Amino acid sequence: MDPSRSRRSQAAIRWTAGLGVAVMTLSGCSGAALSAGGSTVDPSLKIGLIVPLTGPVSAAGQALRNGFENGVRKVNQSGGANGHDVTYVVADDGGDPATSTQLARKLIQQDRVSILFGTITGDTAEAVGKVADDSHIPFATAILGDPDRCRPYAWTFGESTRQLLTPAVPSLMAEHGKRVAIVGSDYNFPHSYAKAAREQTEAAGGTVVAEEYSPLGQTDWQPVVTRLAAARPDVLLSMVVGSDAVSFTQQAQQFGLLTPALGFDGAPLDADYYPALGPLTQGRTHVVRWTDQLNHPDSSAFAADYQSRYRWTQPVPEVAGNAYFAVQFLAAAVNQAGKTEPEAVNRQIGTLRFDSALGTATHFDPGNHILQANMLEATIQPGGLYAVTRSLGLVPDATPKGCA
Known part of the structure; x- marks a missing residue:
């Protein structure tokens, strides 16, 4: 059921003290050197990806990671963010909120990331969201769900x-x-x-x-x-x-x-x-928010690459599509900000209007930080085709409130 892991150049592997989880620092394409522990200023956008690669929701976690990595490749092939390749650090939280909290702190304090991304279950997202708020670091999720409350630094790319x-x-x-x-x-x-x-x-x-x-x-x-x-x-x-x-x-x-x-x-x-x-x-x-049967050039190219790269013969998971387009949205916000400073990027995420396969001028509701994008009705057909049978357009969601 799980997609095979991608072949990636590995810059470093080290074990987080006391957690027993692998943390990998990688570059999207170029293999550019990263600063160690933030000791050198790095002008590139560096994202911390917290994802359950083990545990009961690991299949969704691996799909999220795969879609995220495809999104990074797409951004870097298009010139990167502010002219630099996007880099990222992958950390496996096993779906455990306590581990998610510790990893979020490490990624911010030691790896000096500008954005946090990922998790699958709501309790891990809530745990990382609190750390992101405390540290004033943007945090993006790509999975279906609603935040318990709107957090100033949390952004929900998944459908609500x-x-x-x-x-x-x-x-x-x-x-x-x-x-x-x-x-x-x-x-x-x-x-x-x-x-x-x-x-x-x-x-x-x-x-x-x-x-x-x-x-x-x-x-x-x-x-x-x-x-x-x-x-x-x-x-x-x-x-x-x-x-x-x-x-x-x-x-x-x-x-x-x-x-x-x-x-x-x-x-x-x-x-x-x-x-x-x-x-x-x-x-x-x-x-659904997205299906690999969506008739859009970028969507079709992503689906074909996903299936080829991971030898995937089943329908591409929606969370992978959400992550793929979310990375592009975040890179566009960095370009609009003109820098990777987290506060500046966070402001631009909230104001950006972004065109993609998910719709024209997709954006975040200022009151709840839920992405406002097109929704689709798909009919599940033999062979795993989630065929689009009806376009629902933008389905607004203005709950919960708390950020505006």
Whole structure:
């Protein structure tokens, strides 16, 4: 399921004291020398990538890293940022918030990065976001989700739950019925997803008839499936993530909950899971920010390069696309700022209007730092084609507030 790791020139590998995680300093293309511990002024943009390359969400983490690295290559092939190649440091947090916190501090204090990027789960993003705020360093995420609150230095390139659910829930209810069940992994993001899903369900005249959560690493889903089935839902929204998404969906079908008559949407329909769940998701529609079937030259070139470079025969994960375009957005903000000083870059991220495959003049809402970009409805077809069947345009999300 995981894409093969890219072949990269490695400038240095060292172990972070007390953490037991590899931290690698790399350059995007040129192999330009980096300053050691920030002792020499480095005019290039240096990004700290914190990503779970191990643990229960490592597949999504590796896809994020791959898309990020493709984005760096694209930027450097186009002249870099302020005329210098973008460089980066990769750190594996294993999906653990305490490790994420320590790595964020190290990347800022020792590696002297100008921007932090990455993480997958909401609790690790919250941990890094706090360090970024304290240090006045921009922090960008590329995964689906909503911040618990707006942070001045945190920027969400991934689609928000409301950007997904606003078009999806009314459509599912109109086709399947108004009884909605919600299931999720038991950490902060699935709970915030459920809150938004309840709002959308009630606004469309429906009722949430069941709500279930299980800790990451769950293997026996029969009790959860049984309780969900007893509620007789018409629609099931799942934010079970990582390897758990596969086992839950398979057991939901095995024990009779997941049928063609049941409306179904959520994380298991993401392209990441198609290799394991393809037959259970084909024919269903899924709201996305990006798909490798998007008809745009840069998008198509990225997808082809991703599949060739990583020998990837499945649909390219959406988080990889988000990361690829996010790096280009950040480099454009650095060019607009004319320097890599974090405060100046942070200001420019908030004002930039950027054209890409994700839309014209994409930008961040000043109140919540969520990217405002086009959304798409894709239909999952045999062979893992997430074919665009409807353009939804820009789906605004003005929650939560707190930054403007």
